[in-house]
Amino acid sequence: MKPVKVGLFGLGTVGTGVVRIVEGHQEDLQSQVGSPISISRILVKDRAKARSIDVDPAKLTEDPWEIVRDPEIDIVVEVMGGIANTKEYILEALERGKHVVTANKDLMALHGQEILAKASEKGCDVLYEASVAGGIPIIRTLIEGFSSDRITKIMGIVNGTTNYILTKMSQEGAAYADVLKEAQALGYAEADPTSDVEGLDAARKMTILSTLGFRANVALEDVDVKGISSVTQEDIRYAQRLGYEVKLLGIAERQDDCISVSVQPTMVKKSHPIASVGGVFNAVYVYGEAVGETMFYGPGAGEMPTATSVVADLVAVVKNSKLGVNGRQAALAYKEKKLKTDEQIASKYFLLLHVEDRAGVLAQIAQVFSRYELSIESVMQPAAPDQHGAELIITTHNANKASLNQVLKEFAELPAIRTIKSVYRVEG
Secondary structure, three states: OOOEEEEEEOOOHHHHHHHHHHHHOHHHHHHHHOOOEEEEEEEOOOOOOOOOOOOOHHHEEOOHHHHHOOOOOOEEEEOOOOOHHHHHHHHHHHHOOOEEEEOOHHHHHHHHHHHHHHHHHHOOOEEOHHHOOOOOOHHHHHHHHOOOOOEEEEEEEOOHHHHHHHHHHHHHOOOHHHHHHHHHHOOOOOOOOHHHHOOHHHHHHHHHHHHHHHOEOOOHHHEEEOOOOOOOHHHHHHHHHOOEEEEEEEEEEEEOOEEEEEEEEEEEEOOOHHHHOOOOEEEEEEEEOOOEEEEEEEEOOOHHHHHHHHHHHHHHHHHHHHHOOOOOOOOOOOEOOOEOOOOOOEEEEEEEEEEOOOOOHHHHHHHHHHHOOOOEEEEEOOOOOOOOOEEEEEEEOOEEHHHHHHHHHHHHHOOOEEEEEEEEEEEO
8 A cells, every 4th residue: 555645844732743643543544544644754943953752853854845846745734834935835735736734724814715726726635624723623514514504603712822811810800911921821822922812813713714604705804803901800790790701702693695703702691502611622603594503612722632633634635535536625715705784783782881970871871872772781880999980881682883883982972981991792
């Protein structure tokens, strides 16, 4: 049996996991694909670097083109990250008839359709299960499992770092800054945590999921993004008092072929399954017209969970080669993208206001809501934090985003309202 030869780009955390699985599970892999799988070349930054796994030094290279141009290599596995140069290597590998497996969410979010189009043109596979939600097989599920259904909503916790921070804030009453430092010390957050805590990482993943789920070419700039850096202990306490948990959710919705995609801190009813997802775990909730509601849960990152998804894609590529069907399953977007306007985006909302503690203030606030036809579901006035004002917690019935923005604009100019302290979308 002729071995399938693989070129591996990157020998960091995930790359090391890929080598461990391919070498340690060789018998199982051969039983599935009918031939050995051999990692023949590995791209690294420094060949002399000490590593946690024994690798034949002859396999290591610091030149990516050695792998791309090697006619013996059948499949390129890319787990090194990066965008511009990585895109160039992958497109050239496809041009030369090599299949590609990648875990690169940034690349697929920004250039996925171009790469998939090149793969389709060349009869090659590009699989990227590990780019979203680590060990959860959500991409294959959207492409294959929901192929006979129409997805109307995808809602998920797709960033483990922010979920860890919010879980600790909720369960232990810790402050955001303190938990962030702890997450960095544990390796859950980078030294520069901006991509995670400001929602950018989750936005890239939601770009991929919404493109697949709605079959429209959703771009990163189409995602409305807000991170968790402004979430306070006060917000979380009030959410819990009302029966909610605060989660950073990616939400993609389709109605009448118009779509909206956002990433934002959201108050989720405690009775909703996604509210109980804690720590660094991920979960994706998918609504289909036929199937109804489904939820997928598991580790969203880490060496072995992510490597498991990478090797599963590798196995799928080899199986497709045996069947002669490479390049026929590219999930190219074919529907026209129609984005919802703010008037079409509707949700319940939570508002926390610091107001003057005097008669008539609530009536003024109610008049503003009435002017924009927003219906109030509940009003609560907790004990005043000081002697110079009052706090109001208002939850709305379903309200469109445009009207809410007008209400907030008027609130900002209303003398009776000192501060709009928090605004959150409400789910569940």
